[in-house]
Amino acid sequence: GQSLEQPSEVTAVEGAIVQINCTYQTSGFYGLSWYQQHDGGAPTFLSYNALDGLEETGRFSSFLSRSDSYGYLLLQELQMKDSASYFCAVRSRGGKLIFGQGTELSVKP
Amino acid sequence: DAGVIQSPRHEVTEMGQEVTLRCKPISGHDYLFWYRQTMMRGLELLIYFNNNVPIDDSGMPEDRFSAKMPNASFSTLKIQPSEPRDSAVYFCASSSLNRGLGEKLFFGSGTQLSVL
Numbered sequence: 001g002q003s004l005e006q007p008s009e010v011t012a013v014e015g016a017i018v019q020i021n022c023t024y025q026t027s028g029f030y031g032l033s034w035y036q037q038h039d040g041g042a043p044t045f046l047s048y049n050a051l052d053g054l055e056e057t058g059r060f061s062s063f064l065s066r067s068d069s070y071g072y073l074l075l076q077e078l079q080m081k082d083s084a085s086y087f088c089a090v091r092s093r094g095g096k097l098i099f100g101q102g103t104e105l106s107v108k109p
Numbered sequence: 110d111a112g113v114i115q116s117p118r119h120e121v122t123e124m125g126q127e128v129t130l131r132c133k134p135i136s137g138h139d140y141l142f143w144y145r146q147t148m149m150r151g152l153e154l155l156i157y158f159n160n161n162v163p164i165d166d167s168g169m170p171e172d173r174f175s176a177k178m179p180n181a182s183f184s185t186l187k188i189q190p191s192e193p194r195d196s197a198v199y200f201c202a203s204s205s206l207n208r209g210l211g212e213k214l215f216f217g218s219g220t221q222l223s224v225l
Contacts (some may be wrong), residue, residue, distance in 0.1 A: 032213050097214060
């Protein structure tokens with residue numbers, strides 16, 4: 001089976017840096033993805049890691065350690081508009097993509 | 110591209126009625142996914158298709174749920190009969206391994222289903 005664990009909620013202030021962790025258990029691991037979802041909206045793709053290391057896309061970075069079955073999403077220079085839910089997801093053999101329960105990020109002024 | 114198109118955006122129905130949700134994936138995408146989202150269970154994968162063929166339907170909760178993909182540009186998710194516990198947001202998403210976008214799912218706006 002597959003399972004992912006991430007914190008249910010995180011709070012931070014504008015301009016700060018926040019890290020959202022994700023640990024996973026899966027068979028046939030192919031990569032770890034991150035999605036953002038604003039209230040009432042659809043999930044949108046943020047990043048993907050297939051190999052160990054850090055991937056940077058603007059203010060957002062994502063990290064993966066395959067040996068630890070662990071990854072994180074790093075958000076820098078937080079803005080109010082970053083308040084949303086963030087989901088990690090793993091893809092396994094055949095293209096199946098399973099999502100974690102999501103982390104609700106609240107950015108305070 | 111117009112993106113993934115789902116209809117209807119909202120559906121309110123009574124218990125026991127049949128519900129049909131529709132999805133048009135992005136042209137050229139070869140994977141289509143149906144997800145259900147609730148506060149309690151998060152984003153659950155119900156079923157996914159590759160090249161119009163169902164690959165894994167292990168997430169379909171019961172026989173009341175069925176999904177079809179008669180061609181590359183259309184899919185339906187049907188609930189018959191519907192029950193109040195089916196109330197949720199249903200998302201359709203598509204992706205393309207051939208275009209190197211296998212890791213990037215494009216989601217539709219979702220269908221908010223309320224079963225009374």
